[in-house]
Amino acid sequence: MIINLSSAPHFSFTHKVYHCNDITNDSHICNDKLAEATWKPATRISDAINIILELLKKPEPDHALDMNIGIEYKENISEYNRKAKEWTQNFAK
DSSP: OOOOOSSOOOOBOSSOOOOSSSBOTTOBBOOGGGSTTTOOTTOOHHHHHHHHHHHHHSOOGGGOSSHHHHHHHHHOHHHHHHHHHHHHHHHOO
């Protein structure tokens, strides 16, 4: 299925996500591939969802929206993972 949208769709999580890049504290997702400037109207929604899933699986700390979390990911991954797990337990209910 191809959704022909003239502008990029907006995706958001229903709960807070502790993530080093491009997922803000208000749970909105910001990613270059999903941005208005690079969005192509013929992009499949499934491709957009796969971009989000890939970002969740493989964070990009060098493109962090919150640089402190990006640094934590690179320098202390165990603490980053602990906080991510804590946020999941607290907010993903």
